Amino acid sequence: MTSAQTEVDNVIDQARQGARKTARDWREHATPVVNDLVGRANGLAHEGADWVRDNSHRARRRLSEVSDSSIDYAREKPARTALAVVAAGVLMYGAWLLLSPRNRR
Numbered sequence: 001m002t003s004a005q006t007e008v009d010n011v012i013d014q015a016r017q018g019a020r021k022t023a024r025d026w027r028e029h030a031t032p033v034v035n036d037l038v039g040r041a042n043g044l045a046h047e048g049a050d051w052v053r054d055n056s057h058r059a060r061r062r063l064s065e066v067s068d069s070s071i072d073y074a075r076e077k078p079a080r081t082a083l084a085v086v087a088a089g090v091l092m093y094g095a096w097l098l099l100s101p102r103n104r105r
Contacts, residue, residue: 074081
């Protein structure tokens with residue numbers, strides 16, 4: 001092996017060692033930052049899940065209240081309820097006629 005080849009090998013080894021050190025340094029500095037970001041993301045995910053759970057409980061409770069009051073209304077005023085149901089059906093049928101394609105046979 002010539003001295004030029006030895007010198008080239010030395011430069012390559014130094015470059016490899018420098019690259020390894022740089023990679024190690026980056027990893028050491030990046031690890032806490034990444035861990036912090038992961039912790040924050042997990043916290044936000046838990047907050048979001050809590051929000052969804054709380055609001056779904058509220059929505060279910062409110063839906064139950066509306067359902068109960070609708071049943072009470074239907075029991076108190078059955079004729080008016082029947083007319084409202086018929087009117088809603090007529091409106092839905094009219095909307096269906098307006099929105100359906102005109103070229104039916």
